[in-house]
Amino acid sequence: MIPSIVEQNIHQVLIKKMSVQSFEQWLYEDDVLESSNPDLYLELISFNYSSEDNFYYRFYDSFAQYVRFYKFEADRIKGYLNSIIDRDGNCSNAIWVMYELYCKGYGFLGKLGIIYGFCLVDYETSESNHNIDTILDKLYPEIIDDAKNVRNWLEEGKVVFKSQDNGYGVFEYDDLRSETEILQGNA
Numbered sequence: 014m015i016p017s018i019v020e021q022n023i024h025q026v027l028i029k030k031m032s033v034q035s036f037e038q039w040l041y042e043d044d045v046l047e048s049s050n051p052d053l054y055l056e057l058i059s060f061n062y063s064s065e066d067n068f069y070y071r072f073y074d075s076f077a078q079y080v081r082f083y084k085f086e087a088d089r090i091k092g093y094l095n096s097i098i099d100r101d102g103n104c105s106n107a108i109w110v111m112y113e114l115y116c117k118g119y120g121f122l123g124k125l126g127i128i129y130g131f132c133l134v135d136y137e138t139s140e141s142n143h144n145i146d147t148i149l150d151k152l153y154p155e156i157i158d159d160a161k162n163v164r165n166w167l168e169e170g171k172v173v174f175k176s177q178d179n180g181y182g183v184f185e186y187d188d189l190r191s192e193t194e195i196l197q198g199n200a
Contacts, residue, residue: 019045020081023080026072028085083184086174097111105133108125108132112127112130117181117183118183124200133148162194171189172186
C-alpha cells in the first residue's frame with residue numbers, strides 16, 4: 014500500500030494533469046514516500062525523467078500498477094459535469110462523453126447520455142447544416158439541472174466506483190440512489 018498522495022500524484026502524471034517536472038520536484042521535496050515505501054521511492058527516483066522517448070508509455074508501464082484508477086473516476090466525471098454546468102468551450106465534448114459513458118455501462122448517466130448526448134450524436138451524423146451552438150441552445154438551460162443532479166450523487170457518495178476498469182473504460186459501481194433519484198436520472 015502506498016500513501017494516497019503518492020497514488021494521486023502518479024495518477025496525475027499518467028493523465029497528464031501534472032507535469033513531469035512538477036512530479037519529479039515533489040518526489041525530491043516530500044519525504045512521505047521515502048519513509049513509507051523505500052522500494053517504490055528508489056524506483057521512482059531512479060526513473061529517467063529526462064528522456065522524452067516514449068516517456069508516458071514507460072511511466073505507465075512502470076507505475077500504473079500502483080494506482081487504483083477507479084478512485085479517481087468520480088472526479089473525472091465531475092470535471093465533465095462542471096464543463097456542462099458552466100457551458101464552457103468544452104461542454105459539447107463533455108455532453109458527448111456522457112453519451113459514450115452511458116453506452117459503456119454507466120446507467121446513472123441515462124438522462125444526460127440519451128436525452129442530451131444523443132442530440133450531439135445526431136448532429137455529428139447529420140448531413141444538415143446545423144450549427145453546434147444552435148443544438149446547444151436547445152439543450153440549455155435544462156441540461157444544467159440534470160448535470161447538477163449527477164454531480165450531487167457523486168459528491169454525496171450515492172454512486173460509488175469500486176473496482177478496476179471492465180475493459181471498456183468504465184468501472185463497476187454501487188448505485189445507492191433512492192428510487193426517486195434513479196427515476197430522475199433515467200431518460
